Amino acid sequence: MMVQHLAVLASGGGSNFRAILRAIESGTLPLACPLLVSNTPRAGALAIAREHGCAAVVLNPRDYDREADYTDALIGLLEQYRIDLVALAGYLRKIPARVVAAFRHRMVNIHPALLPDFGGPGLYGRQVHAAVLASGVRQSGATIHFVDEEYDTGPIILQAQVPILPGDTPETLAARVLSEEHRLYPRVLGLLARGRISVNGRQVAVEP
Ligand code: GRF
Numbered sequence: 001m002m003v004q005h006l007a008v009l010a011s012g013g014g015s016n017f018r019a020i021l022r023a024i025e026s027g028t029l030p031l032a033c034p035l036l037v038s039n040t041p042r043a044g045a046l047a048i049a050r051e052h053g054c055a056a057v058v059l060n061p062r063d064y065d066r067e068a069d070y071t072d073a074l075i076g077l078l079e080q081y082r083i084d085l086v087a088l089a090g091y092l093r094k095i096p097a098r099v100v101a102a103f104r105h106r107m108v109n110i111h112p113a114l115l116p117d118f119g120g121p122g123l124y125g126r127q128v129h130a131a132v133l134a135s136g137v138r139q140s141g142a143t144i145h146f147v148d149e150e151y152d153t154g155p156i157i158l159q160a161q162v163p164i165l166p167g168d169t170p171e172t173l174a175a176r177v178l179s180e181e182h183r184l185y186p187r188v189l190g191l192l193a194r195g196r197i198s199v200n201g202r203q204v205a206v207e208p
Contacts, residue, residue, distance in 0.1 A: 016110060017049070087108055162176045
């Protein structure tokens with residue numbers, strides 16, 4: 001079978017992106033990653049892409065007068081690199097509905113909490129962990145889900161849990177969750193690449 005092409009979309013430092021590239025380069029993740037897209041030239045993920053021979057493209061929706069033109073540009077880019085799978089890794093812009101539809105069940109996102117709690121608009125980065133700690137729950141974690149038309153609401157694929165520990169701050173909790181994210185993302189992408197994930201409505205079945 002042909003190796004599928006993955007595009008990663010990232011707005012930030014790119015540590016999940018780096019974990020994905022490492023898994024590809026070590027031979028444990030059977031994908032090629034020819035494309036990294038960011039909405040901002042400040043994303044650390046761009047430099048990581050260049051170091052790993054992956055095209056690093058900045059595509060900012062704010063540079064387009066019409067959302068339709070931005071959508072066309074994003075779809076054109078994904079077609080140009082023959083992208084089969086899209087992974088959002090700290091990408092802070094909403095994906096246009098036309099792109100979501102074109103990549104239905106082929107586009108995934110990682111969220112640093114146990115969805116369906118602590119997700120949605122405005123809940124990203126430090127705010128997520130602050131909200132988790134303020135709520136008093138005993139566990140947090142990371143969720144990988146298919147992307148749908150809303151923020152953080154698509155069918156859940158897999159989750160990893162971490163404990164909340166005495167004295168946790170948003171920063172210590174974020175670090176604990178992030179190290180789980182780095183394991184979870186390559187694992188889920190590997191399952192997708194090997195065709196081990198099927199979706200029926202909101203229910204996702206994962207074959208080991
Ligand atoms: C991660 O915590 C991810 O769950 C969230 O944004 C963060 C991105 O971190 N969506 P990095 O850029 O991969 O280091």
